[in-house]
Amino acid sequence: GAGVSQSPRYKVAKRGQDVALRCDPISGHVSLFWYQQALGQGPEFLTYFQNEAQLDKSGLPSDRFFAERPEGSVSTLKIQRTQQEDSAVYLCASSSATGSVVYGYTFGSGTRLTVV
Amino acid sequence: AQTVTQSQPEMSVQEAETVTLSCTYDTSENNYYLFWYKQPPSRQMILVIRQEAYKQQNATENRFSVNFQKAAKSFSLKISDSQLGDTAMYFCALYRGTGANSKLTFGKGITLSVRP
Numbered sequence: 001g002a003g004v005s006q007s008p009r010y011k012v013a014k015r016g017q018d019v020a021l022r023c024d025p026i027s028g029h030v031s032l033f034w035y036q037q038a039l040g041q042g043p044e045f046l047t048y049f050q051n052e053a054q055l056d057k058s059g060l061p062s063d064r065f066f067a068e069r070p071e072g073s074v075s076t077l078k079i080q081r082t083q084q085e086d087s088a089v090y091l092c093a094s095s096s097a098t099g100s101v102v103y104g105y106t107f108g109s110g111t112r113l114t115v116v
Numbered sequence: 117a118q119t120v121t122q123s124q125p126e127m128s129v130q131e132a133e134t135v136t137l138s139c140t141y142d143t144s145e146n147n148y149y150l151f152w153y154k155q156p157p158s159r160q161m162i163l164v165i166r167q168e169a170y171k172q173q174n175a176t177e178n179r180f181s182v183n184f185q186k187a188a189k190s191f192s193l194k195i196s197d198s199q200l201g202d203t204a205m206y207f208c209a210l211y212r213g214t215g216a217n218s219k220l221t222f223g224k225g226i227t228l229s230v231r232p
Contacts, residue, residue, distance in 0.1 A: 031218070042120075042207050042222030043161070056219065089159060105220070107161035 004108035025094030035091040118143040122223035139208030148212040156204040
């Protein structure tokens, strides 16, 4: 597609519910990143994929967070047993180069998750 | 570890005037990239300007320019002839690494309001 597409745009979950957030990167982009942005803060790195390989998951805050990109294109970020502190905007970005920003990242518009 | 600090939470400028947004950073790397991103209410991160650390010349993109002071680890953004459409959050970001260590580190951001 022309840009990075994320769905849903808004998600309200009851505490304890599982959620799945989808990212559809630009076609052919090798690198894919997930970031978490709390209200009034800058984005924080969660995880990085190069094709289908998850090369860095050091930013995932707990084992309730899981990300996958099985065919090297669409990625899903799953959060199990959601907690109120998980409320944030989840941003996805993709890049054509293998981890390099020389060609720039393209960000999606994010999913705003609210846990009630 | 690398850090990015934006100490001004918000700024306001009159339309057509010039405003400077401050950013300092810390990294042990010698080769890295610095960025300014704009985030309007639509939430999509838009790249404003990029600076390679090995380049001494300050980057310029139309009305946007930077003052990159490598020794002081300072990277400020100057917006000339401010326009109403410049109203947004602005994030300073630092990138280092290749492959598995690739990631952007963002500051907390600054809210810029352009007054008519």
